[in-house]
Amino acid sequence: MATLVNPKHNRIGLEPADYKGGRTTLCAGCGHNAISERIIDACYESGIDPQRVIKLSGIGCSSKSPAYFLNRAFGFNAVHGRMPSIATGALAANAGMLGIGVSGDGDTVSIGIGQFIHSMRRNLPMVYIIEDNGVYGLTKGQFSATADLGSTLKTGVSNDLPPLDTCALAILAGATFVARSFSGDKRQLLAILKAALAHRGTAMLDVISPCVTFNDHEGSTKSYKYVKEHEEALQEVDFIPAAGDIQVEYEPGTAVEVTLHDGSRLLLRKLGHDFDPASKTAALDVLTRAHANGEVLTGVFYVDAAKPDFNSLLNLVDEPLATLPEDRVRPPQSVLAGIMQELS
Amino acid sequence: MEAVAPPVIGELVNDFSLQVASVNGSGSQSSNLVVLRTMFQMGIPVSGKNLFPSNIAGLPTWYTIRASRRHYIGRKQDADFLVALNPETAQEDVAGLIPGAAVVYDQPLQLEKQRTDLIFYPVPFDKLVTGIAADAKLRKLVRTMIYVGVLAHLLQMDIAEVETAVRRQFRRKPKAADLNWAAVRAGLDYARQNLVKRDRCRLERMHETAGQIIIDGNTAAALGCMFAGVTVAAWYPITPSSSLCESLIDLLRKHRIDPATGKATFAVIQAEDELAAVGMVLGAGWMGARAMTSTSGPGISLMAEFAGLGYYAEIPAVIFDIQRVGPSTGLPTRTAQGDIGCIAQLSHGDTRHLMLFPGSVAECYEHAIAAFDLAEQLQTPVFVLSDLDLGMNNWISPAFQYPARPLQRGKVLTADDLNRLGEFARYRDVDGDGIPWRTLPGTAHRNAAYFTRGSGHNDRAQYSERPHDYAGNMDRLRRKFETARALVPPAVRERAGAGRVGVIAFGSSHYPVLEALDQLQEEAGIAAGYLRLRAFPFGPEVAAFVGAHEVIFVVEQNRDGQMLDVLKTDLAPEMAPRLQPVRCYDGLPIAARAISREIEAHLALLAPGMLARNAAKQT
Ligand SMILES: Cc1ncc(C[n+]2csc(CCOP(=O)(O)OP(=O)(O)O)c2C)c(N)n1
Numbered sequence: 001m002a003t004l005v006n007p008k009h010n011r012i013g014l015e016p017a018d019y020k021g022g023r024t025t026l027c028a029g030c031g032h033n034a035i036s037e038r039i040i041d042a043c044y045e046s047g048i049d050p051q052r053v054i055k056l057s058g059i060g061c062s063s064k065s066p067a068y069f070l071n072r073a074f075g076f077n078a079v080h081g082r083m084p085s086i087a088t089g090a091l092a093a094n095a096g097m098l099g100i101g102v103s104g105d106g107d108t109v110s111i112g113i114g115q116f117i118h119s120m121r122r123n124l125p126m127v128y129i130i131e132d133n134g135v136y137g138l139t140k141g142q143f144s145a146t147a148d149l150g151s152t153l154k155t156g157v158s159n160d161l162p163p164l165d166t167c168a169l170a171i172l173a174g175a176t177f178v179a180r181s182f183s184g185d186k187r188q189l190l191a192i193l194k195a196a197l198a199h200r201g202t203a204m205l206d207v208i209s210p211c212v213t214f215n216d217h218e219g220s221t222k223s224y225k226y227v228k229e230h231e232e233a234l235q236e237v238d239f240i241p242a243a244g245d246i247q248v249e250y251e252p253g254t255a256v257e258v259t260l261h262d263g264s265r266l267l268l269r270k271l272g273h274d275f276d277p278a279s280k281t282a283a284l285d286v287l288t289r290a291h292a293n294g295e296v297l298t299g300v301f302y303v304d305a306a307k308p309d310f311n312s313l314l315n316l317v318d319e320p321l322a323t324l325p326e327d328r329v330r331p332p333q334s335v336l337a338g339i340m341q342e343l344s
Numbered sequence: 345m346e347a348v349a350p351p352v353i354g355e356l357v358n359d360f361s362l363q364v365a366s367v368n369g370s371g372s373q374s375s376n377l378v379v380l381r382t383m384f385q386m387g388i389p390v391s392g393k394n395l396f397p398s399n400i401a402g403l404p405t406w407y408t409i410r411a412s413r414r415h416y417i418g419r420k421q422d423a424d425f426l427v428a429l430n431p432e433t434a435q436e437d438v439a440g441l442i443p444g445a446a447v448v449y450d451q452p453l454q455l456e457k458q459r460t461d462l463i464f465y466p467v468p469f470d471k472l473v474t475g476i477a478a479d480a481k482l483r484k485l486v487r488t489m490i491y492v493g494v495l496a497h498l499l500q501m502d503i504a505e506v507e508t509a510v511r512r513q514f515r516r517k518p519k520a521a522d523l524n525w526a527a528v529r530a531g532l533d534y535a536r537q538n539l540v541k542r543d544r545c546r547l548e549r550m551h552e553t554a555g556q557i558i559i560d561g562n563t564a565a566a567l568g569c570m571f572a573g574v575t576v577a578a579w580y581p582i583t584p585s586s587s588l589c590e591s592l593i594d595l596l597r598k599h600r601i602d603p604a605t606g607k608a609t610f611a612v613i614q615a616e617d618e619l620a621a622v623g624m625v626l627g628a629g630w631m632g633a634r635a636m637t638s639t640s641g642p643g644i645s646l647m648a649e650f651a652g653l654g655y656y657a658e659i660p661a662v663i664f665d666i667q668r669v670g671p672s673t674g675l676p677t678r679t680a681q682g683d684i685g686c687i688a689q690l691s692h693g694d695t696r697h698l699m700l701f702p703g704s705v706a707e708c709y710e711h712a713i714a715a716f717d718l719a720e721q722l723q724t725p726v727f728v729l730s731d732l733d734l735g736m737n738n739w740i741s742p743a744f745q746y747p748a749r750p751l752q753r754g755k756v757l758t759a760d761d762l763n764r765l766g767e768f769a770r771y772r773d774v775d776g777d778g779i780p781w782r783t784l785p786g787t788a789h790r791n792a793a794y795f796t797r798g799s800g801h802n803d804r805a806q807y808s809e810r811p812h813d814y815a816g817n818m819d820r821l822r823r824k825f826e827t828a829r830a831l832v833p834p835a836v837r838e839r840a841g842a843g844r845v846g847v848i849a850f851g852s853s854h855y856p857v858l859e860a861l862d863q864l865q866e867e868a869g870i871a872a873g874y875l876r877l878r879a880f881p882f883g884p885e886v887a888a889f890v891g892a893h894e895v896i897f898v899v900e901q902n903r904d905g906q907m908l909d910v911l912k913t914d915l916a917p918e919m920a921p922r923l924q925p926v927r928c929y930d931g932l933p934i935a936a937r938a939i940s941r942e943i944e945a946h947l948a949l950l951a952p953g954m955l956a957r958n959a960a961k962q963t
């Protein structure tokens with residue numbers, strides 16, 4: 001039900017064209033392009049005002065993608081691995097904006113792992129997407145830290161270090177919406193993106209996104225073929241928007257429903273696993289098992305819709321700090337006089 | 345029976361330096377501050393400098409209090425009076441004194457045996473403290489306060505002012521105030537009955553501190569940030585800069601919570617490192633906030649890549665560098681001016697950064713305010729280079745002035761502007777001053793958005809690798825830097841001089857330089873002109889000053905003459921040979937004597953005739 005047939009206008013009266021980005025310069029068939037398309041669809045279908053969005057990234061092929069969606073949103077292509085700090089400052093300065101961050105597995109899990117972990121720990125209110133291809137695409141295909149043990153490069157070189165699992169890291173660090181999807185799984189990715197956009201707090205999405213140029217060969221565990229063959233969905237994911245009061249039928253015990261910040265709902269229909277997305281230990285358990293079994297497990301692993309996000313901890317005034325007028329940010333002369341008195 | 349002071353020849357009235365040697369964490373700081381405040385309340389110009397180890401407790405620390413009727417509030421090279429409270433360093437401390445200096449010390453140390461050319465005042469601290477408190481822990485806390493009473497007698501402090509200073513120091517703990525006051529009394533009574541004044545140091549009431557305050561530079565800078573309307577601050581702790589953000593947090597909590605809602609008009613974020621801190625500042629600045637961070641050398645090194653992004657993508661940011669001794673960890677609790685060369689071009693590629701050099705605590709406050717204005721007017725990171733001496737030590741200053749002009753928010757286009765203009769190109773030089781117009785994220789207009797990137801871009805902020813776009817943009821950034829010359833605080837001609845010899849200095853060297861100039865004038869008849877730099881890029885007044893003098897001494901607290909190098913890159917090549925370095929880089933605040941001695945030696949070597957000519961002019 002979540003896939004709408006695009007009408008001409010969305011909830012806020014905008015057309016699909018209002019969500020377009022620049023023409024992509026990435027390789028044809030690159031997984032990152034499919035993700036950009038899903039971001040456009042999700043924002044359009046959810047009726048998100050592109051002028052209220054900031055799109056941020058680090059450096060990498062993946063980090064170029066913000067230029068390819070939502071032209072009417074402000075973009076910030078930061079330095080390698082440091083998008084989280086830019087996002088933290090920007091969202092504190094104007095807490096009314098919706099942050100969408102796009103990073104790569106190199107950008108996040110190698111050079112940027114410190115800022116990544118700390119932004120998860122802060123539960124920064126933003127959608128954080130890792131376009132995960134197991135290699136550094138932009139520097140021509142070296143292994144990244146998410147490459148699986150034994151996965152090979154085109155040259156035949158085999159990876160002999162274990163991968164870091166971004167979902168497990170994010171859950172341990174404190175992110176409140178953690179999922180994995182696949183750029184080739186249109187339906188699931190779209191539903192997860194919409195739910196992530198409705199979530200208040202860090203929504204961390206690791207999206208397997210094959211690099212057709214450097215990591216799509218036999219022997220790679222991040223190729224289209226490998227992922228299609230080994231993908232195991234934890235649940236069937238549906239997103240039910242807040243508007244419309246839609247009732248969904250399911251047998252008791254066969255699905256979990258999570259109400260998100262804006263009243264929309266995430267519906268997770270069980271597929272084989274009996275899984276509770278409110279439990280961190282359960283999430284870490286399925287992730288560990290999937291690893292051991294050589295499965296590419298996708299789905300929503302963890303959701304906590306109640307934990308306060310970083311900006312609420314900052315106890316900010318309702319208006320954006322960035323544009324508060326002078327009389328609210330410069331205390332009056334009497335305050336300075338009082339301080340001078342104390343120091344004299 | 346009260347001991348009566350015999351008359352002393354060559355008295356040092358309100359003109360001496362007192363050093364208190366103690367152990368880190370022993371509570372001596374309260375006693376030192378009471379002495380400082382007493383002098384201040386007696387109307388005497390005074391300064392307090394803490395020389396402390398990189399350690400929390402148990403290592404030696406020295407506090408120097410200087411009284412100067414001539415307003416010399418820089419460091420004096422030699423101490424005239426020592427309070428030796430640390431058995432570990434006492435022998436060495438005494439050995440380093442100039443003949444005729446006085447020593448107050450703990451009797452059992454028997455320092456009087458060490459030298460015959462000093463004046464010794466033994467005090468039985470342990471015996472005196474037993475009468476004050478029964479509890480051993482309390483005794484330990486108030487023990488050093490005894491020296492205050494001893495000094496009150498020996499230096500002829502106004503006792504009422506001492507009591508006022510003690511009660512002020514412990515104003516939130518009346519019991520502690522009573523106890524400490526009792527310790528002062530015990531020292532005072534002991535001294536009156538047992539010590540005969542034989543040294544030359546004495547205090548006398550003046551009227552030079554009316555309307556003045558005592559403050560450290562970091563608190564002053566924090567005040568500046570608050571009155572500049574800072575809204576986002578991100579930081580990572582490091583000595584000697586931490587107290588800037590910590591003071592700022594206190595100030596903002598007190599004065600920037602919306603009374604109606606109880607909510608904050610600011611966000612302070614303790615980042616995971618300096619890289620993240622400056623990233624947060626750039627993110628906030630991009631969004632339109634007035635954002636700052638504060639750090640010291642090691643943090644500056646980490647910020648390099650982001651500093652280049654800030655410069656190239658043109659994002660306002662205010663970065664305080666409270667300089668300490670480097671490279672590497674260096675001497676984390678000692679002072680230097682060693683980051684100038686690094687910051688001027690911080691980042692790879694062609695980069696030029698704005699730097700401000702506050703020369704007093706008042707300027708720490710004023711330059712903080714100016715920095716936020718400049719950062720937004722010029723859309724670039726602005727570095728404020730203070731140092732440990734200025735930042736962490738206590739200075740007297742005229743009370744700070746409320747900012748005279750409103751916040752300067754720079755060239756920002758609103759949705760209405762966009763409607764009126766029809767189009768907008770983020771990096772186009774429409775005004776010819778190199779400063780483009782920007783929009784802020786959240787502006788409700790379909791043409792407001794642009795894409796900020798550190799990669800090559802054209803004037804519409806679109807990705808571009810075209811040679812013409814890249815070079816054109818770099819040229820515009822250079823024009824912008826030229827525009828900055830007229831906007832930054834100009835250099836100040838502090839002394840006119842007699843024309844041949846000039847001195848250029850900046851930052852915490854200022855007061856020592858003033859004193860050194862008096863020494864040169866009075867002792868060698870050299871009337872040097874003095875230009876105090878306050879910012880980089882330099883204004884035309886700097887080249888004019890250099891052009892008007894035959895030899896210019898550039899005084900700075902680093903080994904390599906970093907400011908001299910920056911000056912060379914900015915001045916006409918034929919001017920460069922006129923510049924002579926005067927450097928100090930031992931971690932101690934520069935002292936006037938070191939400056940005047942070096943200048944005299946240089947002149948004797950370079951231009952003996954000039955010395956004579958200057959001397960002749962004098963008479
Ligand atoms: C400080 C720094 N070091 C190295 C680089 C070179 N570099 C650019 S992108 C990249 C890796 C990108 O990998 P990933 O984030 O996985 O993105 P992908 O290209 O695979 O989408 C590297 C190492 C850089 N830009 N900056």
Ligand code: SF4
Pocket residue numbers: 025026027029030031032061062133137138210211212213214
């Ligand atoms: S190199 Fe790989 S990651 Fe980069 S654009 Fe091409 S396919 Fe995508």
Ligand SMILES: [Mg+2]
Pocket residue numbers: 060104105106131132133134135136137144
């Ligand atoms: Mg990658």
